[in-house]
Amino acid sequence: MGRVVVPALRGVSFDVEEGEFLAVLGPSGSGKSTLLHLIGCLDRPDEGEILFEGRNVLILNDDELAELRLKRIGFVFQFFNLLPRLTALENVKIPLALAGISDKEADERARKLLEMVGLGERLNHRPSELSGGEQQRVAIARALINNPKLVLADEPTGNLDTKSGWEIVNLMRKLNEDLGQTFIVVTHDPQIAEVADRIIYLKDGLIEGIKSISR
């Protein structure tokens, strides 16, 4: 009896263009989240390589990966993952604090960004005092606060009602168009995936197909 190793991804290879809005579509267990974690440098693959801005990130040590996550990558999660004890504003300020930016400047930037995602009125509310959609907006603001190159969203609408879900997707799409950041959104909702420039279909750890959507 031993542990059975189940590879989540088996031979996935694709490129993402700068400024692209990419959707990864697939049923649960298809390896979407694992893929996203690998791209986001949260996890290391057993094999293969991940190139970010032309650089193999797997040769970096933990601290360098943390630095990369801090400055170049933003994360949006299904369950928001806000710190419950902090206000919306404080949550957004965390990455700035970690980057060593002065509190005054951080405050200013976080306010501006929260206004941009439509939460200018709710700066000092705690996550428990916000709706799911509002919490996800805070999470998006947090992901964008350090001006990352790449924003990764793991089922961002998975925990929201349809209306809020669409608001979030549209917000991300708008931010992508306004700010030119690359977005990779993982979802199991084909309708939401249709918003993207390109869809990657993932099943059982393999790419089943890629569809480009022209606008």
Added chain:
Amino acid sequence: MLSMAWMNLKQRKLRTSLTTLGVVIGIMTILAVASLGEGFRGEIKQRMEQGFELNVLIVFPGSFTAGLREGFSQKDIEYIKNVTGVSLATPLITIPLTEEVKLCNETGAKLGAFTVGAVNFTEMREILPQRFILTKGDFPRENERGKIVLGYKASVVNETIVADVGENVTLSMPAPPTMSTSNFNFTVSGVLARGGTSGITNFDYWAFISIEDALNMITKKDKPYQIILVKVSNVQDADRIAKEIEKHFGPYSVTVFVPTAFTRQVNNILSLVQMFLIAIGSISLIVAGVGIMNIMTVAVMERTREIGILKAVGAKNRTVLGMFLTEALLVGIIGGLIGEFTGCLFSYGLAQILNNFLQPNETKLLEGPETQSIKLTPALSSTWMIIAFMFAIIICIIFGLYPARKASKLNPVEALRYE
């Protein structure tokens, strides 16, 4: 980071305060024990210095090992006087008062004395200037016979003066060979000031006559002296002089009491006791440390998800490590500060309680030298306060290190999945 740690601690008020309490108790114990021990030692030392003149050696004939020997002769005293470093040596003849040997006043009532000592008054005054002081009357002049000087308690029994200056007292004792009782009359020439303290040289229950008078009363005239008091010019020489005297008289034939050696010994014992108590205090601090480890480990588990989030948005391992260590450090600092404060209060409170306990029960001590109440004053030294504080912080960091490292090493993906 500091404000974040502070916030995290505030979030878990009860648990944080309980952990801090552990540190507080540890510090408090160490501090109280150290300061009381120091105070106690100071008190004992002071009392011993009051009890004995540190520059006076006391020479007895015989020894514990070889049994009592006959007394000293005039020649022996002359020898001791000539030892280098000895400034004066004076002999004592002691006549213990018993059923047969009695010291009574004119009306036949017994005086409060236990012992009659025969001394050279001039030399005694020189050797024990702080004790051989009169409260009234005069010392007998040189060669003056038939005079007696009473200790305070010999003259005053139950707060009534039984023999005052100018009055006559009678020493009656059976004299060999017939063992029929002979009476010797003395006139009280002076009463000594009250000594009060315990110690060998407390003369409250003594009565003193001159050596010449005593020599007339006893039969053994060649070696009559039971005690020789030796005054040394320099306290540092006491040990050497004692050895020299012992060597002269041969092994075990004399015992020399050296007060400095005695106080040194007591001091050593007290140090040992103090160290032991501090060790107990340290144990309580280590227990507090384990408490910190416990709270931090639970906190890490509880905040696994939070750590995952922080790492996902770009917190480095050492940032997480620092966060948890800062929390442990804050507990140490706050606990340490409160502990220092309460430790001071505690030691004074404890001293107060102990002082009440240590008051001698006067009714039980009917006779015998008066026991003075022991007064314990805590000696709070800044050294001990700094040591205790540093110890608290070090303990907190050591015990906080393991959970903090554990937190920093968490895999972000797994941490995020943690419910």
